[in-house]
Amino acid sequence: MTAIHSEPRTFTDTFDTATALLARETRDIRLELIDGQVRSKVVPDGDHGRIIQWLTRICMQHDPDLWLHPDQGLKVQEYRKGRVRPDGCLAPMDAFVGQGEWAGPGDVLMAVEVTSYDRDTDARDRVEKPRAYAETGIPVYLLVDRDTHEVLVHSEPDGTRYESVRIVPFGKDVTLPDPVGITLDTEPLKEWVR
Numbered sequence: 001m002t003a004i005h006s007e008p009r010t011f012t013d014t015f016d017t018a019t020a021l022l023a024r025e026t027r028d029i030r031l032e033l034i035d036g037q038v039r040s041k042v043v044p045d046g047d048h049g050r051i052i053q054w055l056t057r058i059c060m061q062h063d064p065d066l067w068l069h070p071d072q073g074l075k076v077q078e079y080r081k082g083r084v085r086p087d088g089c090l091a092p093m094d095a096f097v098g099q100g101e102w103a104g105p106g107d108v109l110m111a112v113e114v115t116s117y118d119r120d121t122d123a124r125d126r127v128e129k130p131r132a133y134a135e136t137g138i139p140v141y142l143l144v145d146r147d148t149h150e151v152l153v154h155s156e157p158d159g160t161r162y163e164s165v166r167i168v169p170f171g172k173d174v175t176l177p178d179p180v181g182i183t184l185d186t187e188p189l190k191e192w193v194r
Contacts (some may be wrong), residue, residue: 047192051114051144052088054188059090062182067093068112073102076136084132088112090140090180109179110140115147117194130154134162140180146193151186153177 056068068088076082083102088111089095095107111133113125125143133141134157141154141162149170154162155177168174170189176182 045116047146047194048087048114048116050192051189052112054192055088055112055142055144055184058182058184065092066090066109067095069096072096074105074108074111074136075102076105076132078136082132084129086111086129087114105136105138108138110142110176111138112142112144114144117146121147130162131160133157135159139178140176142176144189149190149193151184151189 052068052070056070059066059068068090070088071085072089073083073085074089076084089105089108090110090112091107096103111129113129115121115125126145130141130143134154137157137159139155139157143152143154145152151168151170151174153166153168153174153176154164155166156163164177166174168186170186170193172186174184174186176184
């Protein structure tokens with residue numbers, strides 16, 4: 001009889017395994033681990049997807065070596081071993097090659113979220129994720145808030161929070177600070193909200 005020795009499993013290992021199994025069974029639910037809590041994220045609607053397409057095109061026109069990677073899993077909040085799936089991560093084209101489902105955030109210039117019409121949006125996109133991205137040191141967090149019809153640009157992470165937050169209503173231009181350095185004309189966003 002052979003003894004089976006296995007490494008002790010951490011909560012993060014168990015979360016990663018459960019997420020992989022769920023992904024094979026359903027496309028309707030995506031899981032994230034923020035502040036030590038498992039969160040579900042709804043599958044985006046058509047307008048949500050169109051906003052990501054719009055932003056991807058702008059980013060590529062600005063710098064063809066960058067890509068807005070949709071739904072790339074990121075390791076965040078090192079002390080809590082968080083796992084998030086931003087709607088988009090602006091990073092070099094090959095930033096995540098060979099890293100698997102949950103990649104390190106070192107090359108990410110900007111994390112992007114577009115609010116969904118669900119009950120968890122307020123806590124997830126407006127509170128938990130800005131904190132997680134700031135703790136991780138991602139330079140810019142862009143939130144396209146379809147409920148308030150505003151774009152929120154978070155920058156200057158201090159390891160706990162973003163020190164600067166600029167709020168601009170849809171229809172006005174907003175400049176994403178360095179290292180992104182793109183000016184967005186947000187007028188088209190008016191067409192992709194309820």
